[in-house]
Amino acid sequence: AQSVAQPEDQVNVAEGNPLTVKCTYSVSGNPYLFWYVQYPNRGLQFLLKYITGDNLVKGSYGFEAEFNKSQTSFHLKKPSALVSDSALYFCAVRDNWNYGGSQGNLIFGKGTKLSVKP
Amino acid sequence: DAGVTQSPTHLIKTRGQQVTLRCSPISGHKSVSWYQQVLGQGPQFIFQYYEKEERGRGNFPDRFSARQFPNYSSELNVNALLLGDSALYLCASSLLPRQGPNSSYEQYFGPGTRLTVT
Numbered sequence: 001a002q003s004v005a006q007p008e009d010q011v012n013v014a015e016g017n018p019l020t021v022k023c024t025y026s027v028s029g030n031p032y033l034f035w036y037v038q039y040p041n042r043g044l045q046f047l048l049k050y051i052t053g054d055n056l057v058k059g060s061y062g063f064e065a066e067f068n069k070s071q072t073s074f075h076l077k078k079p080s081a082l083v084s085d086s087a088l089y090f091c092a093v094r095d096n097w098n099y100g101g102s103q104g105n106l107i108f109g110k111g112t113k114l115s116v117k118p
Numbered sequence: 119d120a121g122v123t124q125s126p127t128h129l130i131k132t133r134g135q136q137v138t139l140r141c142s143p144i145s146g147h148k149s150v151s152w153y154q155q156v157l158g159q160g161p162q163f164i165f166q167y168y169e170k171e172e173r174g175r176g177n178f179p180d181r182f183s184a185r186q187f188p189n190y191s192s193e194l195n196v197n198a199l200l201l202g203d204s205a206l207y208l209c210a211s212s213l214l215p216r217q218g219p220n221s222s223y224e225q226y227f228g229p230g231t232r233l234t235v236t
Contacts, residue, residue, distance in 0.1 A: 095163075
């Protein structure tokens with residue numbers, strides 16, 4: 001079965017410092033990976049995705065993610081954190097309908113709370 | 119352009135009651151998926167509908183049902199509410215339920231309906 005793991009419940013970073021939010025995955029077949037962000041009392045906003053191609057994926061708001069097949073990881077990164085980046089971040093993998101999954105829906109991790117202090 | 123809209127924003131029900139949540143997808147999107155997000159967890163897939171047909175179902179009891187209308191809007195219905203049904207219910211839309219094995223299958227989420235069962 002497809003799954004993702006976010007090993008950190010919370011990440012604390014000082015403003016201006018680089019940030020990393022970790023995600024590892026377990027899939028059958030090729031992984032289709034996503035990062036979403038959730039602000040308080042809001043729905044999920046799409047940040048970036050990896051389908052094929054370059055292992056470094058660039059997304060919205062200066063975020064990027066590095067796909068590492070050997071380590072089955074898809075960590076979210078940003079060179080310089082902003083206080084406004086403080087939110088809940090979710091890693092997700094597309095369920096693989098070729099392997100008995102549902103029709104391509106998303107399987108989410110538990111989420112990582114990012115706190116950026118001034 | 120309007121994004122995914124959901125109504126109501128908040129809802130309070132008592133155990134045993136029934137509730138209906140509504141979702142309007144992005145214009146041109148034909149597929150709607152429903153997710154349940156319990157506090158402190160990532161969203162969990164409930165249903166996917168496309169062209170008024172159920173195309174996927176998550177691991178939820180039969181108390182949960184949904185339907186899609188000709189204009190692609192959707193309703194999620196939950197009968198015999200339990201305290202554990204308290205959650206944020208998210209609707210997501212996409213162009214198609216699946217777009218082939220090499221597609222990105224991006225889903226766009228609405229702000230959610232916060233359901234509290236007392």
